[in-house]
Amino acid sequence: MFPFVLEKPQSTEDAIAAAASGARYIAGGTTLVDLMREEVEGPERLVDINKLPLGGIRVEGEDLVIGALARMAEVAADPNVQRLQPLIAESLIEGASPQLRNMASMGGNLLQRVRCPYFRMLDAGCNKRTPGSGCAAIEGLNAGHAILGTSDHCVATHPSDVAVALVALYATMRVRGSKGERSFPVEELFRLPGDTPHLEHTLLPGELIMEIRVAGGPHSHRARYLKVRDRASYEFALVSAAVALSIEGGVIRQARLAVGGVGTRPWRLRNCEAALAGKRPERQAFEEAAQLATQGARPLHHNQFKVELLPRTIVRALEMAGEVA
Amino acid sequence: MTENPSESHPPGPIMSRRETLQATAGAVALAALPPLSATATSAPALDTNTVTLTMTVNGRAQTLSVDPRQSILDVLRETLNLTGTKKGCNQGACGACTVLVDGRRIVSCLTLASMHDGAQIETIEGLEKDGVLHPLQEAFVEHEGLQCGFCTPGQIMSGLGCIAEGHAGSPEEIQFWMSGNICRCGAYPGIVAAVADAAGRT
Structure with a gap:
């Protein structure tokens, strides 16, 4: 691990000023410490934000507001989260291990780096780690990689589970930088790799995630997260699906759908959502909508199975959500 | 050889299994070392920047001077000689280094000690009370x-x-x-x- 200076600012303003001048934020550290030890990352200054007042979970009207420093385990176990947005709790528990969920913050979860093995392999080409060095995954072992949103420069998936749920729930986030605050949909945090895969998110230098806001609605309780993976727990998704349905008079009024494990960012499927609106929540409608999910898919040598697994996962998740009383 | 020196030990200084292993390995390593001039190293320059912090480990307050890069795992094992906590993968995947920090289980390999001033840490060594296992x-x-x-x-x-x-x-x-x-x-x-x-x- 390269040497660094650890800064412990007492105020959010001081933290933002430090980060705006080049320091890196650290909260749980579950991604960053690991990558620093591997020398994939080598920040010279770290800003420990854990003492800042950015934790906690609160309810404002029908909105659930989750502080950026709230830990994954804390959010998953929170009675208000379980009551108002059970999809968030379900997706969190499916991610990582109990120890890591006790450590990892919600803001850090959204900003975690990819799990592509070549990203960590210093002698392999990786445009995300070393721009211009190529992508070893495209011709390498790529069973875990993306089929949607890829480019000739990067095919890594975004690894978060809860980000998929937040995108499906149209969650927004509030960030603060040296020029003030702004709010935007969580979906807009994530960039497509294009020809600049080293740029992963849309935060400006020094911007700090303050909180995540999730509006409640009739869809919030017909919402499920299905994660398909090589092990029953503690494994990244091959394919996952977050589904929230609002059903009135036996007809789907609105479907919300996002998938993980297949996209270079948490992947909302607007075409599938549109196809489900106005349909009865039945298997045939689910299958017809799910077939649209792989439009534009670019499978690689080892991950062609995802082209079949993705619609199947969506159908099963829709059935699970439809079965919620 | 026994893990617990208090059970029975030969006359003379007590040596733990770990010390014995280290002494043996040290001798082997010395014997195998090439001449000093040949040991070029790519390690980063030694950083003199240290952090002083207090942690309560198994009920005992400890004031420590640590390198900001040290994990809680490394401080437990290398500084406090509490080697019950194991280093398996050292990347947060195996759980061998699990300890309780402020009552919550975490993987100590991915936790920088310098970020945990004032923390309460419980390790496997703290579970036995008065000779009675937990x-x-x-x-x-x-x-x-x-x-x-x-x-x-x-x-x-x-x-x-x-x-x-x-x-x-x-x-x-x-x-x-x-x-x-x-x-x-x-x-x-x-x-x-x-x-x-x-x-x-x-």
């Missing part, structure tokens, strides 16, 4: 929740967390909530039985 330790012995034993301290500390969190209600629940601890010997049935047994006793 009920979960007893349960691991009774149910043979181990073979080689390397993962056991992490399994037990994680098991304490699992029980305290209320996730030890059934074998299936224990399997899911203990999945952050890998056992390469495959002693999982015994581990699950031990956690279930101890949860039932408390």
